[in-house]
Structures are given as C-alpha cells and as structure tokens.
Amino acid sequence: GATLSPRVHRWYDLADAVARVDVPSTPEKAAREVAVRLESAVVARLHADVGVGVQLSGGLDSGSIAALAALNSSGPLRAYSYRSKVSDPEVPAIRSLLARLPGRPSVTWVEPPSTAAMPQTLEVAMGAHGGPPGSMSVISEQHVFRAARQDGCVVMLSGQGADEVFGGYLKYRAVYARSAAARGQLGAAFAAGAGLGISLAADMGSAWATYAGAARYFAHRQPAQSVFGLSEGTRAPLNDFEALSMADMTWLSLPTLLQIQDRNSMAESVECRTPFLD
Secondary structure (H helix, E strand, C coil): CCCCCCCCCCCCCHHHHHHCCCCCCCHHHHHHHHHHHHHHHHHHCCCCCCEEEEECCCCHHHHHHHHHHHHHCCCCCEEEEECCCCCCCCHHHHHHHHHHCCCCCEEEEECCCCCCCHHHHHHHHHHHHCCCCCCHHHHHHHHHHHHHHHCCEEEEECCCCHHHHHCCCHHHHHHHHHHHHHCCCHHHHHHHHHHHHHHHHHCHHHHHHHHHHHHHHHCCECCCCHHHCCCCCECCCCCCHHHHHHHHHHCCCHHHHHHHHHHHHHHCCCEEECHHHC
C-alpha cells in the first residue's frame, strides 16, 4: 500500500564531465595525454577469452587502434577491411600500415556481395535494422562482421567516434573558419575556408550528397528522444567547435552511427568495442 515516489535524474552528463577535465597547458602535453589515454582504452578492450580483431580502413582512426592493439596484443592481430575492388585507394595505405606493425598482422579483405547474393543480403540487413538500409555502407559493415565471426573473431575494435572527438568531418572546417572570422583571425579563417574548398573540389562526385547531408545542420530539428534535454527547434551549433562536437556525440551523428554498428555486429553475434568513446 505504500506510495512510490520515483526520482528521475540524469546519472551522467558528458558536457559536465568534459567541463571538469583539467585542460593540458600546451598542445604537446595534450598530444601526450591523448596518446596515453588512447593506448589505455585500447588495452582495456583487448581483454577477452575469444579472438579479437580490428575493423581497418585506410584512415588514422582505425589505423591508430590497429597499431596500439598490435603493440599490446599477446597473440597475432587480425584485421578485417572492406574493399569495393582490388584497386580501392585505401588498400595501399592498409598494407603499408600492417607491414610496419609487430608480427606483420594479416588482413582479411571483405568483398561486396555478388549480384546473385544481393536479395538475400538485403533481406538479412532489413531483418537486422527493421527496414531497408540507408546506404551500401551499412551492408558493407555487416559483411565485415560476418567475415570476422566466420573466422572465430568474436570481439572487434572499431574507430567509431574519432571524427566527432577530433573534428574529422568537413563541416568542422567550416565551423572553424566561421569562429576564426568572428574572433578577427582572418588569416586562419581564410586558410580553413580554402582547405574546405579544395577538399570539396577534389570530390565533386559526391558534392550533392555532401550538400544534402549538410542541409540538416541548418534546419530546425526535433530529436527523436526528449531524454537528450532538447526542445523542438533545436539547431546544430555551427559557430563553436566544441559545441558541435558535443552535439555530434550526444544527439546528431554518433547515436545513429552507433545504432547501425550495434545492429550490424549483433546480427552476426559479434561484440564491437569503441576505444575512442572511452
């Protein structure tokens, strides 16, 4: 007969946690601290009673994790990488990285599904995600997890989250240029804007996709869940790097990417671990 009075409260807030961190006094000290923390995060995620592998692309994110895992792993490291074709531009970078690592880890190349296999591939993807996948990248990632599981690799390390933490997306250059101009740092603003223009010009084939993806940052957006503490009409902060990074991690890009990754890995009975989100 007692009346329950539950108390609803937020048990963890990323912005509060970040605000309490002592910022290193110089870029050099910051770089050293990042290196120490990242290695610690990778080592913690190597603990497993089963095979551990790494999702590997040609970028710095997964490459850093692969290097730290190879340096701290007791057994041979296994890497898995998706390539659309043998001449994929990321292939040389991946081979170059692995050739420098202890034990010269092997890589399993995961190929795109054949035309004949595509109907079954789509059916599996729709079952995992509850609807049609938004892009081929969803299917390619699931294929990577499937190859790992077939190899007996039950735990995978992923570079997810690094772009949100370190500003790896093109939009961060635009935000930096805008904020530098507002501070009167016109040289820095011009350099950032010029770099952004060069990057966009070099990839004109995906210019429309880039524009379509950027448009949502300028429009009103209603987050799917009120648990984020956001009201209708919330906009992405486009004049502050740290604020945009925080928004990406908590309610813009990362929650969606993690949901896709979680469903892909769980569909293949693989546990995916993300050191950059430590």
